[in-house]
Amino acid sequence: MNGASASPSLGRRLRSLLPNAADYRGFRRNWKGDLLAGVTVGIVALPLALAFGVSSGAGAASGLVTAIVAGAVAAVFGGSNVQVSGPTGAMVVVLAPIIAAHGLGALAAVGLLAGVIVLVAGMLRLGRAVALIPWPVIEGFSLGIAVIIFLQQVPALLGVPAAAGESAVIGAIHALGEASWPGALWTIGAVTIVATIMLAAPRIHPLVPGPIIAIAIVTIIAVAAGAPVATIGALPHGLPAPALPALDPASLRTLLPPALTVAALAAIESLLSARVAASMADTGEVDADRELVGQGLASIASALFGGMPATGAIARTAVNVRSGAHSRVAAIVHALALLAIVLVGTALVAAIPLAALAGVLMVTATRMVAPSTVRAVLRSSRQDALVFVVTAVVTVSVDLITAVLVGVAFTGLLALRNLARSSGVHREELPGAAEPGDERIALFRLDGALFFGAAERMLERIAALRDVDVVILRMSQLQLLDATGAQVVTELIRALERRGITVLVKGVQSRHLELVRRVGVIDSLRHRKHLFDSLDAAAEHARSHVRRAALR
Known part of the structure; x- marks a missing residue:
């Protein structure tokens, strides 16, 4: 009797983690909004996918593949109706040192292992664990990521090749000393134009695609003037054929620790992004366990096609919601829009200066944590402010996962001290x-x-x-x-x-x-x-x- 009753229960749990017709219930009523939102997010996602791919060391093509493949898979299998997934700044911060240490060839294996870990976590119903991460830790973590992303762009700002394996702080300091003048004025000018347009675009209209307009203008100027700036270069016409990465016992032992780090980050960021999306509009509840399953499958699929591990992207998800998305069709359309660009527009994309992408990421980094949020955390209490600062400092100086662990542990110790004092x-x-x-x-x-x-x-x-x-x-x-x-x-x-x-x-x-x-x-x-x-x-x-x- 126990075995018979347990089997249907297990079956129901497994079915709850899979796609179903209810996922698209709102599409008929809002199909125009979903299609428009999907195209809008695709336009916003293009420069970010290129920039994150370049910044991680995986290349622009890898960033595009991730946005397309992972974006579509996570949209179909994930637990949020409006989540948009793909390469993100936080993942770039983790991947850059992994690629520097193990080589670009290890990226697919790390992505595959990380995807399997996240998938298993979802099947084991570990999705609600993100609720245990305190608010000051989340904001400190986000601020640290923003600082790292900004500093990672300093070499591109000054037209200096980024040294592999260096921390963002050291790399930025070295770039300042190695800049070649007046040649660096070209790249500084490109970043300045991009930043100015991106900051001005929302004042005209919230949906004006500032990054695309900025990159187009900078690219036209660079080509017309024959500017001596590095560009993205040739991209493949279409998606590569899927292939399994080589994994032997020795490489498995070497790559499992970084894969665990990537998996932890993918799970944390995706669930946080989904939670933010659910608070922005009435688009249905988030199934945290199914979201992990979807993100795990997304990273596995991305790895098979030569892409990066994926996570839910808070900024793109927010654009999706604000553009009128009500179902996961919008995220699917976003992936298809990017695929269309890959199929017909790679020649234009190849001419984009890397400095323009650096400008996009610098502005993106400054928007990751609002000044009002920082003020709110710092004013909340001394203990929360201390947790926030410690988490941010550890994120920049050590790594992201250590920062989250330290932040949670520190918060726990302070909470125990308060509890003891209240006794x-x-x-x-x-x-x-x-x-x-x-x-x-x-x-x-x-x-x-x-x-x-x-x-x-x-x-x-x-x-x-x-x-x-x-x-x-x-x-x-x-x-x-x-x-x-x-x-x-x-x-x-x-x-x-x-x-x-x-x-x-x-x-x-x-x-x-x-x-x-x-x-x-x-x-x-x-x-x-x-x-x-x-x-x-x-x-x-x-x-x-x-x-x-x-x-x-």
Whole structure:
């Protein structure tokens, strides 16, 4: 019976991770909006795909392949109706050192392994884990990525080849020293024109494709003037044939760690992007587990066609929603629009100066974190501001995954410290009219949380008691009790009892009772009747002990 009932349940879970007719329910009502949004996002995505491909070291063609193949696969299999996927700045930051260390040939293998890891994570229902990442960590992570992307463009800004394997900070410093003047004025001029147009375009209309217009103008000027600037160069006419990357045990051991890093980033960024999209418009709920499945399949497909690992792209997804998208057809159209450009427009794309793409990424980096968001985090609390700054610094100086781990761990430690500080031990007066001998009874109320971070500090005061015959521990106000806290209570009771002090425990909550029994709190009491539900009963019992002691 158990096996029979488990099988249909497993089948339902698997079917929930696959495409279905409900994915396209809104298309009939809004087909014009979806088509227009798809074309608009395709125009926006073209320069970003080219720029991210070049910046990662994989090449412009790889960026386009990723946007097309991964964009289509993630749209069909993902868990968001409006998510747009492809190459992103965060992924570039991770991929650049991997390609520098292992060579371009390792890209497909890393992408394939990362895709499988993300796919398995989705099938294991790990999608909700992103909710555990605190807001200051997310914003610090984003700010660090923005700084890295901006600094990575400094060599292209100055017309200097970027050195493989260097950190963004070191590479930018070296480029400043190696710039050739006045030749660098050409590339600086190209970046300035692109940045000016991109910043001005939204003021004309939010949907004006500033990057495309800027790149077109800079390309025309560069070609007409014969400017001595590096260009994208020849691109293939169409998609390459799919092929499995070579993977042997030795390369698997070498590439698995970077693949895990890529997978973690792909999962985090995609789920964050999908969550942002869901908050922007009523376009349906996000299935986090299915989103991981879709992103995993997208990276696998991209790797087979020679592309990069993909993630959900927050900026392109936002453009998609603002352009009127209501179903995943818009993201599919975006991929088809890019495919059409590859099939018919590669000759024009080949002439684009690399400096123009650098300008696009520099402006994109400055928009990744709004100044208002930075101010909000810094003003929220000292602890959140500290987490934000630490996460951003570690992102720039170490790497992205380490930054997220450090940020989450740091937040956890601060939260535990706050929880420990909110806990307390308060001595109270006994209920009812005062009686002779009450000074020999100590009633303590335990507040807040009695856990590993607070137990010792909370109970030191009780352990130091002198000149009392009975201690009442009032535990009804405890909101949190863990095994360490229960063990400390057990040790405290035993220590007091050894000194001849009778301990009474009042008000153990039902949710804590099993833990209290297992750890030994009740067994450490002198008598089973020393566990009370009523404070009045506990106080009367304590007074009877004092009266008997006075008669001896």
